[in-house]
Amino acid sequence: MKHQKIFIITGISGSGKTTSMAAFEDGGFYCVDNMPMALLPKFLDLPLKNDPKIKGFAFVMDMREKEFVNQYSVTIEVLRERGFNPVTIFLDADETTLIKRFSQTRRHHPISHNASLTESIFSEKKEMFVIKNSSEIIIDTSTYSPHRLKAEIIAIAFGKDSKKHISMKTNIVSFGFKYGVPPDADLVIDMRFLSNPFFIPSLKNQDGESDDVKNFVLLLNETNIFLAKYLDLLDYLFPLYQKEGKAYLTIAVGCTGGRHRSVAIARKIFEHFNNMGIKAGIIHRDIDRDLAES
Numbered sequence: 001m002k003h004q005k006i007f008i009i010t011g012i013s014g015s016g017k018t019t020s021m022a023a024f025e026d027g028g029f030y031c032v033d034n035m036p037m038a039l040l041p042k043f044l045d046l047p048l049k050n051d052p053k054i055k056g057f058a059f060v061m062d063m064r065e066k067e068f069v070n071q072y073s074v075t076i077e078v079l080r081e082r083g084f085n086p087v088t089i090f091l092d093a094d095e096t097t098l099i100k101r102f103s104q105t106r107r108h109h110p111i112s113h114n115a116s117l118t119e120s121i122f123s124e125k126k127e128m129f130v131i132k133n134s135s136e137i138i139i140d141t142s143t144y145s146p147h148r149l150k151a152e153i154i155a156i157a158f159g160k161d162s163k164k165h166i167s168m169k170t171n172i173v174s175f176g177f178k179y180g181v182p183p184d185a186d187l188v189i190d191m192r193f194l195s196n197p198f199f200i201p202s203l204k205n206q207d208g209e210s211d212d213v214k215n216f217v218l219l220l221n222e223t224n225i226f227l228a229k230y231l232d233l234l235d236y237l238f239p240l241y242q243k244e245g246k247a248y249l250t251i252a253v254g255c256t257g258g259r260h261r262s263v264a265i266a267r268k269i270f271e272h273f274n275n276m277g278i279k280a281g282i283i284h285r286d287i288d289r290d291l292a293e294s
Contacts, residue, residue, distance in 0.1 A: 005029075005056030005157065006044070006084060010068075010131060011091030012124055013110050014098045016141045016149045017060050020091065023153035024058035026247065033060045037071035041078055056157065063124060064110050072131055089156065090128075090135035095121055097142040147245035168242050170249045170278060174208070174266035176258025176286040185252035187237075189230065191261040194222055198260055207287050208263025217264040227265075231272050238278070258286025 007029075009020050021031050030048060040059065048054060061068055079086050093101075098121050102109060109120040132138060137156060141149055173182050181188055197203035197213050206213050217223055234251070241249055251269060255261035263284050273280040 006086040007058045008088045009060045010062050014101045015091035015093045019146045019149050020153045021060050023150040027157050028055035029058045030054045031058045034064055035059045036065050037068050037075045088135040089137045090132045092140050093142045150245045168246050168249050170280040172266045172270045173252045173283045174262035175254050177254045179286050182252045184250050186250050188252045191255045191265050194261050208260045213260050214264045217261055257290045259290050
């Protein structure tokens with residue numbers, strides 16, 4: 001575990017610690033919120049280092065724990081003497097921004113002690129000043145959106161390899177409109193403008209994964225024009241969704257019953273993503289539903 005990355009996320013209440021912890025979690029870090037500073041050396045003795053899935057450790061620590069400020073320097077020194085290399089990320093924001101954030105979330109300041117919000121923010125900044133000055137990384141989040149802060153944290157955690165560790169989970173779902181649009185769909189495309197294999201006796205009982213149906217659908221001139229335009233659109237949109245920190249992207253492809261046209265086109269989109277080096281999943285939600293209900 002001494003070679004594992006260890007980050008301590010601290011700073012002023014309302015500055016983005018929860019968002020930062022979520023970013024570390026998305027990156028495969030083992031995260032603990034509100035860990036007492038004095039318990040950190042004992043925690044790092046646990047056998048979690050043997051889990052290859054853990055990319056590192058991130059601990060949110062702040063003044064919610066009464067002894068945090070007093071224990072901070074001593075505990076950091078103990079860890080370094082034992083061969084650990086903890087990195088402290090201190091998050092801050094200006095007073096106006098913090099007041100606005102607390103007003104929007106309608107939460108009480110965690111260390112208010114019956115003081116006003118402004119007084120609580122001033123008091124916390126004053127008490128945390130010494131820790132801020134000794135932190136390796138200081139981020140003023142006053143102008144940050146949650147997506148920007150998440151991207152910043154991932155860049156800190158993984159450096160140049162950040163894109164390799166955080167990927168948008170992408171699924172292509174074929175479905176039948178008569179059974180409803182998938183509720184988690186981000187992009188929906190309607191394939192009912194294509195000729196329907198259902199009305200061809202030799203294709204009716206086959207599905208869009210069969211060679212016969214795929215050949216019928218994919219050899220249509222309308223299909224070729226559509227795929228050229230739609231795949232080009234997806235190539236444009238995909239990195240923009242990634243840039244915004246989107247965790248999931250579901251592309252829903254529909255036809256009447258979800259058995260023929262949507263299946264063949266969903267498979268084509270799936271293959272396109274694979275060819276582009278994008279790992280995607282494919283689900284044919286309604287492929288056998290017509291048969292089951294007939």
